[in-house]
Amino acid sequence: MHELDHYIYPHRVLHWLVAAAVLVSLATGLTLGTLGFERTANAFGTAFTNVMYTGHKTLGVTILLLMTLRIITRVAFVVPDHDPPLHPFQRVVSKSVHHLLYIALVLMPLIGWAATATGGYPVEFFSWHLPGLLSENPELSRTLFGWHAWLGWAILVLVTLHVLGALFHWRIKRDSVIKRMSLFD
Numbered sequence: 001m002h003e004l005d006h007y008i009y010p011h012r013v014l015h016w017l018v019a020a021a022v023l024v025s026l027a028t029g030l031t032l033g034t035l036g037f038e039r040t041a042n043a044f045g046t047a048f049t050n051v052m053y054t055g056h057k058t059l060g061v062t063i064l065l066l067m068t069l070r071i072i073t074r075v076a077f078v079v080p081d082h083d084p085p086l087h088p089f090q091r092v093v094s095k096s097v098h099h100l101l102y103i104a105l106v107l108m109p110l111i112g113w114a115a116t117a118t119g120g121y122p123v124e125f126f127s128w129h130l131p132g133l134l135s136e137n138p139e140l141s142r143t144l145f146g147w148h149a150w151l152g153w154a155i156l157v158l159v160t161l162h163v164l165g166a167l168f169h170w171r172i173k174r175d176s177v178i179k180r181m182s183l184f185d
């Protein structure tokens, strides 16, 4: 198939890396946010809970880096036309969901970073501690973690809509939309 039937290869690789990282971030984040440290530690053990916190923050910062690369590969290279063209309604809905996902996936790690730093916790990236950049402010941290939780649910809704849309094109309309992002054909 001609290259212009697809997003460029690096953009497709970034799509699937971000997709996997977002699903794991949502799963670990929702577990930690719902149970809190104590109950997560009772359920899974303290060592594993600490790994979940470090892993969640590391993945979150990684998503921020990958999204930066992704925005570059999105704006710097041609996006393939839809063939056949999408119905105008589908085009508006899918574009809106894509744009909202981009905005949410940049804001989410920044809010998580700021909430963590203002709470006086380390901003961990693997075994490094990144600069918090903001001074301790427990009240601000609580507000930011509130936004982090709210945006987490919003991302879950957007991803669900997006995946339902992709499945609709792939299994029901059987058009070429899924191929645009496929790594294999």
Ligand code: HEM
Residues within 6 Å of the ligand: 022, 025, 026, 028, 029, 030, 031, 032, 033, 034, 036, 037, 053, 056, 057, 058, 059, 060, 061, 063, 105, 108, 109, 110, 112, 113, 116, 123, 124, 145, 148, 149, 152, 153, 155
């Ligand atoms: C796109 C990236 C991210 C996603 C999708 C994500 C998702 C989530 C979600 C859904 C929660 C649960 C919130 C709740 O119910 O209270 C959460 C909690 C948390 N997130 Fe993130 N997060 C991301 C990035 C980050 C980053 C970069 C950091 C810090 C450097 C971070 C630190 C935390 C912490 C410490 C919690 C636990 C809060 C608590 O115990 O109440 N997150 N995250």
Ligand code: HEM
Residues within 6 Å of the ligand: 015, 018, 019, 020, 022, 023, 074, 094, 097, 098, 099, 101, 102, 159, 162, 163, 166, 167, 177, 178, 179, 180, 181
């Ligand atoms: C957390 C998971 C996911 C996120 C955050 C996500 C995000 C995105 C975004 C923002 C786009 C717009 C294209 C661009 O990058 O500019 C896109 C395109 C696409 N995604 Fe996903 N995606 C996820 C999971 C999936 C899954 C599971 C599938 C397949 C079942 C899928 C299939 C597609 C397809 C086919 C396109 C191309 C649509 C088009 O351009 O018309 N995505 N994705």
